[in-house]
Amino acid sequence: MSSNAQPGSGSGSHQVLTFVLGNETYGVDILRVQEIRGWSAVTKIPHAPAHVLGVLNLRGSIVPIVDLRMRFALERAEYTTVTVIIVMSVNTPAGRRDFGVVVDGVSDVVDVNSAEVKPAPELGSRSATDYIRGLVSVAERMVVLLDIDRLIGRDLALSTGVDAEEALAASAA
């Protein structure tokens, strides 16, 4: 399950897709990225957390879309034709799931040397920042490396009431 190389784990360098949210630059492991697509209207899901905007049809499968701005409690931005959705796969207790995140824009693919990744400074509650793998400097900019399994995976599982038993059964299947 966790065979995918995670940013910050192990040594050597790996590729990271960076994207912009407000003034910050974030990065995710490129191996987790399924595709990048333009914004299109989503179908709302009842009783979903506010940052889960709804679902989209991604070549026949139904994929939930998460607004990262809302997830990070940033100021909300308008969705326009240049708004981008990054579709990623995340490992949850219930197995692999695909989901899309709405970001302001995709920047670049960069090589990150694991040795250069600095841990995130601990400020306030631990759980608020445990989805941050670490920080790394790329061309004078600070990139926040995200652990999407923690950021979204647990989030999805919790928000949709997947209990441990079901999760086990699903991951065994």
Place this chain on the structure above:
Amino acid sequence: MTVDLTQFHDAFFEESFEALDAMEAALLKLDVGSPEPELINTIFRVAHSIKGGSATFGFSEIASFTHSLETLLDELRSGTMPVSVALSDLLLKSVDVLRAMLRAVQAKQPIDAQRVSDLQFDLEVAIAKKSEPAPIVAARTAAAPLAVAAAPVAQMESPAPRSPRWRIQFHPYRELLARGNDPLRMLRELAALGELEVRVDSQMLPPLAEVNHQDCYLAWSLELPGEVAEEAIRQVFDWAEGDCELTIEHLTGDPGNLSVSATEDLLAGVAAEPPASAPAGAMAMSAQQAPAAAAPPPPAAPAASLARPDAGAKPEGSVSGLGDSGSIRVSVEKIDELMNTVGELVITQAMLSQLGSHFDGPEAEKLRAGLGQLERNMRELQESVMRVRMLPISFVFSRFPRMVRDLAQRLGKQIELKLTGEQTELDKTVLEKIGDPLVHLVRNSIDHGIESPEARIAAGKPAEGTVHLDACHRGGNIAVEVSDDGGGLDKERILAKGRARGLVGPNDSLTDAEIYDLIFVPGFSTAEKTTDLSGRGVGMDVVRRNVKELGGKIELRSEPGRGSRFTITLPLTLAIVDGQSVAVGTETYIVPLISIVESMQLKASGVTRLSGHSEVLSFRGDYLPIIRLHELFGVEPRSRALHEGLVVVAEGDGRRVGLFVDDLLGQQQVVIKSLEANYGHIEGVSGATILGDGSVALILDVPGLIRAASMRAAA
């Protein structure tokens, strides 16, 4: 150049296992004393082809064994050796041994040579003994008179009828439609045989308000020209037998022909009686209805005598299920892939259609005509692909006659297995997963349910217990029932056990349903001693879990001393649903048509506000709560005024509610996509689908909606 034979091994094994299944089914159908020649031929062919194949591939043990088997079968075929119970046991054992040998060879493991040679010896002994009198003389003599009884029937059909007309009285029972029979199709088939005269008898038709659209109220009186073969007429009614009263008369004035209808009448009369009062009749029914899986070799001669005329009347129909079906094997993944692609195609086609409507000009008309054609073709394609996945439930039921026979023998119980509604079709995925739960329920019935013959007689019941498997369509679902006339569940013991295990508090009082629910708890068993069949406490929880995974439910009813009945309700298919699209604000939802009772516009006066917030509408003398979908789902509606929108009266779990929506959009078949694959379960939503424009619409789950709404109301 040499040919590598191993590449054909897989095909050989697959075909051989399939052929052995057919052989087993044929053996179980074989009547002691008066075997059907076609059945024996089927059995012989199986042995012969396995012998040929195994010799070709150099599986000498199998070839040698099948050679002995074939020799014995040849004696049967030529009629020099009668079919006895002992012999059919021997043949069934041979099937087992052959299967084991094939499996061993397939897995490249050594064959259990001792078992094979023991049985082969028995076979040789049986061949050597052929001249001696049959071991079961009683059965033969008992069966003899009935051969005489059947004789007129046999004579009747052999000469081609020269007389002018056939008269067919066709009185379906009400549940005919639910068993998957379509009278219209049958009439069409009859009309294809010759000039058909149809008279409908609508006397049974109740007033419109009382009509249940799933019941059949009509009866028909039909006439066909006399040249038509009786065989052909009977074949049309093959599947409906047991679900109707059928009389086929030859209108000639020739008194000899009357015996045909007389026999039929007798049969129909017996079949119509409740099975409890006529066990023999029940046997006849099951034999009649079950081309794929027949009653076990009848222990009682009268039963056989009733079954005989039927078997004689349609030898082809009764054997057709066993012979070559002209089919090919395709892996399920390939079909699923096909389904997915077709689903995508449908969406693309809908997109093109929408686009095509925007064009103007001389070519646009042609474009639209082409698109229309494409749409029709797509629909046909989708339906055909769906049908590929549908199989009759007899594929699952056919394993039971053997199982019941073996278990009954082992436990020293007398059990008759009744199978009905086997032609009911359901999706392959559902079919595959329902087999094991059913096996478990049947085993339970035999082990715990049916009592020993002595206990049954002491309780004033017939020594032979009945296990009944039934399948039918019920409101867009498939209902599969496993019932027995055994001792029923022991409520006190279950309750005591529940208390002992701490599942029930010492002072809790439980309803019957709650007590029965305990048996579905993992690890729960009341059996005093564990048998290798059941009682280990694994099972019922697995049964329930499997059924739930299929989106179905299982219910249990039981009466002490009278038996118990498990009802499994399953969706017809997991892939497609007929839906009504409704609009709420900017969102589109799909309501399954099955759940919809009626849709209507409300007058302001039709709504009553109960204390507090809840609204009810008056509907055919009932008051139904109104669920405002926009409130439940947090969507901004076009209008909050009830009379400006529409109300869809829907039913779920036996409760009716009015769903308030903005508008009805249209009906369509939608392909169900899982929301849970990437997201999770949402109360009141069973899944999602992709609409023509590529957007996603949620499919509503009415029972879940009702639960969600009542939880909100309670909160």
